Amino acid sequence: MSKLLSPKVLVPVAIVVVAIIFQAVFKIPGVILPEISIPAEPVLDLFGFTITNTLLAAWLTMILLIVGCWLITRKMSMVPGRWQAALEMVIEGFYNMVEGAAGPKWTPRFFPIVMSIFLFVITASWLGLTPLMGGWGVLHHVEAGHEGYDVNWLNNSHSFGILVKGEQTAVEGEHAGEAEAEQYILAPMLRASTTDMNFTLALAIVSVLLTQYFGLSSLGLGYLSKFIAVGGVAKAFRQPGLGCAGRIGAFFLGVIDIFIGIVETISEFGKIVSFSFRLFGNIFAGEVLLGVMAFLIPYIVSLPFFGLELFVGLVQALVFMMLSVAFFVVAVSGHGEGH
Amino acid sequence: MDPETARQVAAALAIAIGAIAPAFGLGMIGSKAMEALGRNPEAADQIFVPLILSLAFTEAIGIYALVTALIIKFV
Numbered sequence: 001m002s003k004l005l006s007p008k009v010l011v012p013v014a015i016v017v018v019a020i021i022f023q024a025v026f027k028i029p030g031v032i033l034p035e036i037s038i039p040a041e042p043v044l045d046l047f048g049f050t051i052t053n054t055l056l057a058a059w060l061t062m063i064l065l066i067v068g069c070w071l072i073t074r075k076m077s078m079v080p081g082r083w084q085a086a087l088e089m090v091i092e093g094f095y096n097m098v099e100g101a102a103g104p105k106w107t108p109r110f111f112p113i114v115m116s117i118f119l120f121v122i123t124a125s126w127l128g129l130t131p132l133m134g135g136w137g138v139l140h141h142v143e144a145g146h147e148g149y150d151v152n153w154l155n156n157s158h159s160f161g162i163l164v165k166g167e168q169t170a171v172e173g174e175h176a177g178e179a180e181a182e183q184y185i186l187a188p189m190l191r192a193s194t195t196d197m198n199f200t201l202a203l204a205i206v207s208v209l210l211t212q213y214f215g216l217s218s219l220g221l222g223y224l225s226k227f228i229a230v231g232g233v234a235k236a237f238r239q240p241g242l243g244c245a246g247r248i249g250a251f252f253l254g255v256i257d258i259f260i261g262i263v264e265t266i267s268e269f270g271k272i273v274s275f276s277f278r279l280f281g282n283i284f285a286g287e288v289l290l291g292v293m294a295f296l297i298p299y300i301v302s303l304p305f306f307g308l309e310l311f312v313g314l315v316q317a318l319v320f321m322m323l324s325v326a327f328f329v330v331a332v333s334g335h336g337e338g339h
Numbered sequence: 340m341d342p343e344t345a346r347q348v349a350a351a352l353a354i355a356i357g358a359i360a361p362a363f364g365l366g367m368i369g370s371k372a373m374e375a376l377g378r379n380p381e382a383a384d385q386i387f388v389p390l391i392l393s394l395a396f397t398e399a400i401g402i403y404a405l406v407t408a409l410i411i412k413f414v
Contacts, residue, residue, distance in 0.1 A: 038413050101388055274399045281402035284409070319395040322388055 019299060032149055032163050033295040034134065034186070036288055040196045041187035043138050053188050054196035057133065061124045061193060091115065094321075101325050106214075110328050113210060117203060118321040121194060125283050125313030128192020129306065134287075137189035139163075148183025194283040194316075197276060204275030207324045208268060215331030223331070227268075229261035230254070271327065275320065282316045350412040357404020364397040 040052035072083045080088055094115055099107045127133065139161065142148030151161040163186055193199045215223040225231055232254025236247050286309040293302040340348070372390045376383060 036413055038409060097388065100384070274396075277406050278395065278399045278402050281406045281409075282398075285402075285405055288409075315391070319391060322392055323395060326392060 016300060023299075031294045031298040034188075034291040036291070038197070038284070040191065040198070041137075043187055043189055052196070053137065053191040054193040054199060057127060057190045058124065058193035058199060060132075060190065061120065061127055064127070065119060065123055094118065097322075098325055101322065102329050106329070106332055109214070110325055114321045114324050114328075117207065117324060118317050121203070121279065121320055122313055122317035124193045124199070125317065126310065128195065128283065128287060129290075129309055129313070133190045133192055134188045134291075136186075138187045139184045140187055142183045142185050148185050151184045192283060192287060194279055195287055197280050200276040200279040201272070203279070203320070204272045207275060207320075207327070208272050210324075211268075211271075211327045211331045214328050218332035225261075227261050227265045229257040232257040275323070279316055279320060282312055286312055346411060350408045353411060354404050354408040357407065358401050361397050361401035361404075364400070365394060368393050368397060 040054040042050045043053050043056070044051035069087075072087050075081070076084065095107065095111055098111050098114060102110050139151065149163040151163060153161040161184075163184060212223075215226075233251060234254070236242075236250035236254050239250070242250065286305075290302050290305055290309060293305050368390065372386055375386055
């Protein structure tokens with residue numbers, strides 16, 4: 001019983017009670033269901049370029065990472081300060097993990113790129129969970145046939161406002177068009193950049209191209225024999241001391257090799273698809289889940305899902321990183337005789 | 340069934356059916372990993388990375404279904 005009355009339990013309960021009372025007294029408007037759109041919404045027009053909200057968030061992520069790392073490593077010392085120690089611990093832990101998968105020879109070459117991918121993805125995903133994202137942006141009139149919300153204007157010139165959940169009123173007759181024009185939806189100014197297919201696709205292409213680069217730089221042109229596997233057929237004709245039947249058998253084995261090479265080539269493109277869909281699907285579904293949960297039962301119920309999304313962001317960044325490492329290792333270690 | 344209803348049903352079915360097989364797969368991977376840990380607790384570090392990788396590959400199938408459902412629903 002005394003455990004239940006400890007401050008650890010009482011404080012959250014008190015916050016919940018206060019929140020419910022606050023809600024009852026001040027009649028805070030309900031949470032609206034955010035507009036769910038798979039493509040990123042364009043929010044700015046910069047010198048003729050359309051800037052989408054996910055692009056802005058990606059820039060913010062980069063600035064955060066660069067400034068953060070600069071601040072932490074500005075005064076490096078042998079006896080690290082608190083921040084430097086934390087960063088060193090993270091980097092060292094991941095270095096050991098990559099070394100376990102890639103071995104001491106290749107880790108120094110793989111580690112910078114995969115760690116950058118990890119930091120970029122995890123910062124981008126976690127930024128999407130901060131209050132910076134999603135809640136504010138550009139108000140649009142809804143297109144015909146879509147549902148929108150009323151706007152509670154904060155100033156007289158009607159340039160700032162809050163979307164409110166109004167009663168669903170069926171509009172009929174001659175006023176239909178008029179009333180629809182008063183409905184708005186919000187295009188968020190910032191949206192987690194991993195919820196944009198373009199972002200994840202770019203990362204996936206970088207990772208797969210680097211796989212080819214590492215394979216080529218490790219095995220030379222021999223790496224391509226994985227995809228254009230004519231070695232077996234050539235061997236069937238050239239190798240001395242094979243009988244007629246032996247040549248035919250070797251020839252068919254060579255043909256099978258060629259088909260395996262084609263499958264390998266296709267699977268490289270499959271990697272791009274699975275990399276990008278996995279990251280996009282997880283983080284986007286998380287955002288939708290949080291939005292829908294907050295809409296169904298406001299304020300409290302979405303909190304556990306928030307924790308889940310933190311975990312999903314970490315796991316997906318880790319998965320992207322470790323899969324890259326695994327593919328790099330397969331590419332550099334060659335096949336057949338080299339191993 | 341009018342097209343809008345058909346879309347809703349198709350999206351729901353896509354994720355509902357598509358999630359069955361990955362769910363079995365994830366459960367199988369998890370249970371086997373636990374089994375391996377039970378037999379040999381010291382191997383936890385070596386099991387971790389292959390575990391995460393195989394979970395990711397299996398989960399990707401479910402994510403394909405999810406993306407399909409999202410595309411049916413919202414595009």
